Amino acid sequence: MKDLSSALNYSKKDRKEFLDAGWWNDDTPNKWVAKWAKERPDAPIAISMDLTLTYQEVQEGANRFAAGLLNLGFKKGDVIGFQLPNIPEILIAYLGIQAFGAVPSLMHMPYRATELKPLLNHVEAKGVVCLAASEAYDAPATFEALKATVPSLETVIVVGEDTPSRAVSYADLIATEPVEITNPPSADDPAMICFTSGTSAAPKAVVHPYRTIVASARYGLEDMDYTPDDVILCAPSFTHAFGVMITLTALAAGSASPMMPIYTPPALAELIKYTKATALCCGPAHVMAGKAGGLWDVEYTDTLKYIYMGGATCTPEVMHTIEESCPNGRAVQIWGMTETLMPIVLPLDANFEDRKKYLGTPPVGHEVRAVDEDGNILGPGEEGELEYRGPFLFASYYLNDKANASSFTEDGWFKTGDMVIIDEGDKVAMTGRVKDIINRGGIKINPLDIEILLDERSDVLQSAVVPMPDKLLGERACLFLVMAPDKTMTLDDVREFLDSKNIMKAKWPERLEIIDAMPLTATRKVIKGRLVEML
Known part of the structure; x- marks a missing residue:
């Protein structure tokens, strides 16, 4: 059996810093x-x-x-x-x-x-x-x-x-x-394993020790104002890092956690009402689906103090919908990853304009910076890739040297793949993503999982999956195909094929475009940005 602790290779410097500062302790759930x-x-x-x-x-x-x-x-x-x-x-x-x-x-x-x-x-x-x-x-x-x-x-x-x-x-x-x-x-032992988006080839397994999940929950309950009297409803699944960490944070605070086995807009609305939830953690799609179904009004939302939005980009429209329909609630963006747990949120008393614009500020013990394509550190107000370090961060992907080499800088900062602007006060605003992952209402779709399967077909010469904007979910997947001579496929054909390969439905493309040739770089890589422009 392989040793999971090989993924917990924190440096002596980081361990000493995190322990001496009290950010890490010996607690367990x-x-x-x-x-x-x-x-x-x-x-x-x-x-x-x-x-x-x-x-x-x-x-x-x-x-x-x-x-x-x-x-x-x-x-x-x-x-x-x-x-x-x-x-x-x-x-x-x-x-x-x-x-x-x-x-x-x-x-x-x-x-x-x-x-x-x-x-x-x-x-x-x-x-x-x-x-x-x-x-x-x-x-x-x-x-x-x-x-x-x-x-x-x-x-x-x-x-x-x-x-x-x-x-x-x-x-x-x-x-x-x-x-x-x-x-x-012990607190240094592996506590749980989560997998990031994408399941082909070498999986990206994130092993968190008790140190990180406990630190994230302990400081998260302070940043999110959880108390033993609160009822914290998390709409995303417990089997996502978002879901498990919100639940563990509620547990650390002594709060109650409502449980919704299958999400539907009516189920969420009724559970908020039944449990008198005081905080809701969800994605923008949950709010907009509730609004579309006439289920996002004071009858269901009057007990909510805070509505924490994560997992996908939160538009001003979503923020206004929350503020206008929750008489006692405030809309707050949060940001985190499987690798980082829950590091970025604004102070809860921040004004509405800041809450619309910014994801938040890093929590205690964390540092953030934006860098350009060459890794040069950028100044306030300049757009670049978000990198950071701190006591909630995982140490390395389990048995995936390639992912580790591309995800960490030489000085130990984690490359998130997200494009941001950071102001003088360390407030972080999201501007886009470096990576190709499609974010369908918080469900992350790795295009490669679909492309590999389709490219194996004799009637398909080349495939590419790209994001297309969507008001409800943020993004949906669009499939571009170059077909072999005299061959064709419909969207139903694609879905039937992916179903036969046991690919989950959430990954299926929702639009199909058949084209004569892919736009390619000199090294024959598909220029996906050109495909997005064609939509």
Whole structure:
């Protein structure tokens, strides 16, 4: 088995700086749960429309789940894949895995066998936790079949009814008698694995230690003004870095987290109303879809104090929609990445004009700078790529030297790929992206995942996927094709082909343009900017 700690190669200088300043400490999420279970045992930690769990119930459930995993032969350092929707049980499973030092590897809910296989193999997952089969997706059968091509995968744990005979029931695990854990994880151990956009070739696996996730949550609760009395609703999935970190930040504060297993505009509106949410963390698409459905008005929004917008560019239209429809709420942009967790947000008392213009300022312990194409540091007001360093940042991609070489500067700053302007006060404004990733309402689409498959077809000479602007989602994917002589494809043909390859629907192109030839550079690279201009 490979050693995840190889990705936690922080320099001695950084470790000393972060520890001496107090930005890193020895906390873990399970320590926080134990604290709140003792001080406020009956306080809710997770609320759905049909189930509420208290801090005490989650602590006890996590301890039992951990004991069940130990009985199955799992041990400290084992990786357990994690594909669950936002349901209260997700906290018991996540914390139970971490309780004895196993490492949850978060897998996005739309992923199917094609996307899951390279991720599970990359981290040598020994087990997975998934939801029981539904009409839309038979997760247990998918993971059972993947055992044939994922040699490390031994155990499939199923949450819900109708556990297959070869799988293990979550209900049985939480009925296990708890045991004393004599060797719990330390703050320097790996806490979780998240994957960035793109699942082909060498996956970009981000391994965060407890140091970083705890620091992000501890300082995040201060920057976002969370208290034990708050109800923090996060619309994005827990299996995204955005979702898990908002939930852990709420947990650090002793707040409650409403859980929405499947997002629809009515489901979000009703959950805000039912739980009397005081803060909403979501993407601009969530707000605009609610508005379009007549579900974004005072009937649903009057309890909201803050609406934190992340995952995609937030336009002035979205900001005005929030401010005009939330009588007690303020629209605030936030920015983060899987690699960075949650580093940039404005002070909550910032004026509306600044909140429209800026993502925010870096939190305590972080530095930001903008650089030009040659890596020269730019001055205030000059546009360049955002680079930064600080105590929430990951150390390196796991087993991906190529990505590490292109993502870090020689002096240890992380290259985000985002284009920004930074003012004299370190306020950061987003202007665009260096990278080609398409941002569909917070869902990141790597064009290469689609292009590789299409370019393998004999009837396709060349393909290119580019972003096209969209008012609701920010961007959608448009596919350009150069076809072989006398061949053609329709958009339905493309979708049917990608479906046959088990590519998740969110990645499917939503417009098709067939052209005679791609615009190319002298080295035969597609000039995607020219394609965007053609839309």
